Amino acid sequence: MAKGGRDKKSSKGRLDKYYHLAKEQGYRARSAFKLIQLNKKYNFLEKSRVLIDLCAAPGGWLQVATKYMPQSSLIIGVDLAPIKPIPNVITFQDDITTDRCRQNLRQEIKTWKADVVLHDGAPNVGAAWTHDAFTQSELVLVSLKLATEFLIKGGTFVTKVFRSKDYNKLLWVFQQLFRKVEATKPPSSRGVSAEIFVVCRDFIAPKKLDPRFLDPKAVFSELEASETNKMIDIFRPEKRKRQREGYEDGNYTQHKTADVMDFIKAEDPVVVLGSYNQLTFKTDESAALLNHRATTEDIKINCEDLKVLGKSDFKALLKWRTILRDQYKLDKKEQAEEVIEEEELDDDEKLEAELENLSKEEAAKRKRLKRKTNEKKMKLITRMQLNMTVPNDIGLEQEGADGQTLFNIRKISKDTSLAQLQHGDMTFTDEMMDNGDFSGDEDMTALHMLKGQGYTREMDLELQERYAVVDKDDYDELEDQLDNDYERFLQDKAERNAKFRAKQAREEHDEWAGFDEKNDKNSNTKALDDDSSDMDSDDSDASSATDDDEDESDDSDDDNDIAGDDRLASRPVSSSTMTTNNNKRSLLTMKKKDNSLVNDLGEKASLARKTAGGLSMGASMFFDQDIFAGVDEDGDDDDQDMPEQGPVDVLDSRKRKAEEELDNDSDFEIADAEEAIPSGDEMWSGDEDENSRAVREAQENGLLTAEAVTMARQLVNREKTKADLIDDGFSREGFRDKDGLPAWFLDDEGQHNKPNLPITKEAVLAIREKLKALDARPIKKIAEAKARKKFKTMKRLQKAQKKATDVAENEDMSEKEKLTTINKILARSTKSKPKKEVKLVVAKGSNRGIKGRPSGVKGRYKMVDGRMKKEMRATKRQEKKKGGGGRKK
Numbered sequence: 042m043a044k045g046g047r048d049k050k051s052s053k054g055r056l057d058k059y060y061h062l063a064k065e066q067g068y069r070a071r072s073a074f075k076l077i078q079l080n081k082k083y084n085f086l087e088k089s090r091v092l093i094d095l096c097a098a099p100g101g102w103l104q105v106a107t108k109y110m111p112q113s114s115l116i117i118g119v120d121l122a123p124i125k126p127i128p129n130v131i132t133f134q135d136d137i138t139t140d141r142c143r144q145n146l147r148q149e150i151k152t153w154k155a156d157v158v159l160h161d162g163a164p165n166v167g168a169a170w171t172h173d174a175f176t177q178s179e180l181v182l183v184s185l186k187l188a189t190e191f192l193i194k195g196g197t198f199v200t201k202v203f204r205s206k207d208y209n210k211l212l213w214v215f216q217q218l219f220r221k222v223e224a225t226k227p228p229s230s231r232g233v234s235a236e237i238f239v240v241c242r243d244f245i246a247p248k249k250l251d252p253r254f255l256d257p258k259a260v261f262s263e264l265e266a267s268e269t270n271k272m273i274d275i276f277r278p279e280k281r282k283r284q285r286e287g288y289e290d291g292n293y294t295q296h297k298t299a300d301v302m303d304f305i306k307a308e309d310p311v312v313v314l315g316s317y318n319q320l321t322f323k324t325d326e327s328a329a330l331l332n333h334r335a336t337t338e339d340i341k342i343n344c345e346d347l348k349v350l351g352k353s354d355f356k357a358l359l360k361w362r363t364i365l366r367d368q369y370k371l372d373k374k375e376q377a378e379e380v381i382e383e384e385e386l387d388d389d390e391k392l393e394a395e396l397e398n399l400s401k402e403e404a405a406k407r408k409r410l411k412r413k414t415n416e417k418k419m420k421l422i423t424r425m426q427l428n429m430t431v432p433n434d435i436g437l438e439q440e441g442a443d444g445q446t447l448f449n450i451r452k453i454s455k456d457t458s459l460a461q462l463q464h465g466d467m468t469f470t471d472e473m474m475d476n477g478d479f480s481g482d483e484d485m486t487a488l489h490m491l492k493g494q495g496y497t498r499e500m501d502l503e504l505q506e507r508y509a510v511v512d513k514d515d516y517d518e519l520e521d522q523l524d525n526d527y528e529r530f531l532q533d534k535a536e537r538n539a540k541f542r543a544k545q546a547r548e549e550h551d552e553w554a555g556f557d558e559k560n561d562k563n564s565n566t567k568a569l570d571d572d573s574s575d576m577d578s579d580d581s582d583a584s585s586a587t588d589d590d591e592d593e594s595d596d597s598d599d600d601n602d603i604a605g606d607d608r609l610a611s612r613p614v615s616s617s618t619m620t621t622n623n624n625k626r627s628l629l630t631m632k633k634k635d636n637s638l639v640n641d642l643g644e645k646a647s648l649a650r651k652t653a654g655g656l657s658m659g660a661s662m663f664f665d666q667d668i669f670a671g672v673d674e675d676g677d678d679d680d681q682d683m684p685e686q687g688p689v690d691v692l693d694s695r696k697r698k699a700e701e702e703l704d705n706d707s708d709f710e711i712a713d714a715e716e717a718i719p720s721g722d723e724m725w726s727g728d729e730d731e732n733s734r735a736v737r738e739a740q741e742n743g744l745l746t747a748e749a750v751t752m753a754r755q756l757v758n759r760e761k762t763k764a765d766l767i768d769d770g771f772s773r774e775g776f777r778d779k780d781g782l783p784a785w786f787l788d789d790e791g792q793h794n795k796p797n798l799p800i801t802k803e804a805v806l807a808i809r810e811k812l813k814a815l816d817a818r819p820i821k822k823i824a825e826a827k828a829r830k831k832f833k834t835m836k837r838l839q840k841a842q843k844k845a846t847d848v849a850e851n852e853d854m855s856e857k858e859k860l861t862t863i864n865k866i867l868a869r870s871t872k873s874k875p876k877k878e879v880k881l882v883v884a885k886g887s888n889r890g891i892k893g894r895p896s897g898v899k900g901r902y903k904m905v906d907g908r909m910k911k912e913m914r915a916t917k918r919q920e921k922k923k924g925g926g927g928r929k930k
């Protein structure tokens with residue numbers, strides 16, 4: 042039974058490197074590394090003196106806290122389960138949801154306040170995930186409540202949250218109570234786990250707090266999302282249904298496949314691409330598609346792994362789908378329905394609608410052109426920042442801003458990219474395509490010829506034919522729509538995959554290296570200004586006010602503390618103000634002015650409820666996020682860019698926009714991740730002490746083994762990467778369970794069961810030389826003794842020299858006498874003095890037990906035990922006898 046259990050554990054990959062590291066370093070749970078890594082990122086333990094760990098069993102986090110916090114800190118841990126004692130830690134068993142636990146905590150902490158409150162609580166995550174997730178969210182609120190009671194102003198609250206539908210609501214509440222809220226997933230948290238850690242810093246410590254902030258009923262009761270999120274797709278005149286609840290409940294970790302036909306028939310193909318890992322051709326219907334001429338090899342490859350779709354792959358799949366839908370006449374019915382609807386209009390209405398459509402199309406075209414120009418400008422600025430373009434080039438770049446003449450196949454031939462292409466490396470073309478560097482028709486054809494099958498010209502032509510596209514702009518609209526879809530796809534993907542989010546943030550971070558946040562903001566603002574020059578003045582006022590306020594809030598953090606604290610309980614914010622974008626901005630402005638987001642949750646919710654067709658509480662939460670500071674105002678226009686949308690009420694359109702943005706709930710995290718997610722695994726090394734010790738030793742003593750020298754050379758010569766070395770470090774052998782094995786066996790294993798690391802001849806020679814040099818160096822004591830001897834000899838020689846000079850100058854001596862005397866003096870000086878004899882005094886008779894010098898003994902002496910002397914003599918005698926006896930025999 043136990044064996045089966047263990048196997049199951051292993052097969053799940055549960056016994057990973059952190060498990061083994063935890064065992065090695067004596068941590069009770071692998072989760073200890075989560076706190077180590079969180080602390081490495083945010084450094085909250087070192088400067089804390091009082092810590093409360095809610096849900097602390099078995100005590101891994103407590104162990105970490107004792108290690109990283111200053112000595113004699115007060116550390117309290119509580120859990121439903123008993124916690125084995127940890128030195129200098131107070132633990133007790135309690136349910137954190139009870140009042141008794143609160144009282145016990147109060148008793149332990151007395152009048153102090155905690156600098157850190159940790160919460161890693163998880164109810165038994167098992168079969169009923171949905172239920173568990175909710176209970177976990179409740180636990181989080183309970184722990185937050187305790188945190189608000191015990192935390193010091195400016196304190197830190199760290200909690201685990203599961204990515205469920207309550208996630209954003211929890212984040213919103215955290216944001217009301219802490220100035221800095223960041224969600225992060227430390228590397229030791231398993232990728233397959235839906236858990237994420239939220240680090241809330243700088244506790245506002247409001248004097249009064251509306252209890253509804255911490256009441257699960259108030260926080261988790263969400264207004265039903267309105268039905269207004271309908272984006273009419275110019276590609277598919279059908280309703281698009283977004284997964285507003287984020288993850289599909291209960292299915293977070295599996296490799297999911299869907300049949301290709303599901304993708305083709307789906308209402309929203311982007312959701313399918315975002316939700317599944319693979320599209321299969323297993324049914325008869327889908328298998329038949331394999332022979333379709335549009336199903337190229339690239340399409341098949343794209344279907345294999347949807348998680349790695351690039352932009353062009355994504356677009357190719359959608360175009361392929363459209364062609365197939367056309368073939369299966371899946372859109373025909375809806376089109377017919379539309380026609381019938383249109384017939385119902387009378388002539389005047391038709392004319393009006395047509396005119397409206399025309400003017401909208403015209404406006405959309407203008408906007409698109411402007412946006413493209415701005416994109417080009419932004420790209421140019423980026424390039425200049427990265428020293429890729431000199432100002433002289435600007436004219437050339439701008440010439441191509443309208444996308445008519447810019448493409449340079451020369452660009453490929455000029456630089457190293459040609460060599461890349463010749464070697465079959467098409468990443469360059471992908472990049473150019475994604476960047477929009479290929480713009481003209483000929484360019485696209487040329488590129489597609491280079492690219493091969495996936496994104497075929499044929500497919501594009503077929504699509505143009507299908508939509509009776511008459512000019513390039515119309516086709517651009519299709520492309521725009523695909524671009525939007527791709528953005529949506531990325532968003533969905535980001536929501537689903539925390540790792541992807543981290544990667545994306547890293548990439549963005551890398552991409553913009555060299556820009557500081559301010560510059561970035563400025564350039565964005567500039568683009569916005571350019572883009573929205575025709576925006577009404579109210580808008581610009583509002584946005585500038587927002588910027589100012591933001592600055593203000595940054596500068597006057599402290600000033601606003603008290604005001605903010607008081608207002609947290611009292612000042613209502615009306616959700617009804619958020620029905621238009623103008624109002625969205627004014628809310629943002631208000632919020633920024635307050636600097637502490639002081640809202641009355643209930644008031645806000647009820648007002649939202651009251652607002653017929655208004656935004657939901659979730660939307661207001663969304664607008665409260667800092668990410669709005671950089672919101673792309675031009676995005677509003679994009680909605681109107683779609684001619685097929687037909688006459689739509691502007692208000693509705695904005696509501697849709699707001700709702701759509703609400704759905705992109707991961708925005709919050711991405712924004713945070715940009716700032717805070719580390720830019721490499723090195724940020725997250727598991728055991729820093731060991732690492733730093735090893736580094737220090739290597740720095741002090743150099744590399745001492747041939748293996749180390751070989752590895753170092755491989756690293757320097759780029760034959761191996763750091764990741765390779767880490768991988769090599771983990772082997773099955775290293776993780777053998779040693780519990781219960783006898784010591785002699787482990788000793789033996791230790792001697793012989795060693796990894797056979799590769800070494801090179803050069804490394805061996807280098808080490809040999811080094812050791813030779815080391816060997817040649819005398820040890821300290823010998824060197825000192827030698828130096829002393831040399832010094833004494835020198836002194837003696839100097840003395841002898843002086844004596845010899847005196848003799849030589851003596852006029853009373855004959856030359857012969859002088860010579861003999863000098864020779865004697867020199868001979869004596871080179872001879873070392875005979876050692877003074879040490880007299881052995883036997884401690885017997887009158888000498889027994891005396892202290893000090895025995896009477897009648899002069900000079901050096903040593904007391905010896907008579908027995909010892911006797912015994913030694915006896916031993917010698919016996920040996921002599923034995924030896925003699927042996928010979929006799």
Ligand SMILES: C[S@@+](CC[C@H](N)C(=O)[O-])C[C@H]1O[C@@H](n2cnc3c(N)ncnc32)[C@H](O)[C@@H]1O
Pocket residue numbers: 069070072073095096097098099100101102103119120121122135136137138161162163164165180
């Ligand atoms: C993942 S473990 C915590 C591990 C801990 N951070 C460590 O490093 O050892 C989650 C813990 O939450 C505890 N827990 C769940 N619900 C609780 C509750 N209502 N009150 C107290 N503890 C609770 C469980 O008993 C469990 O020990």
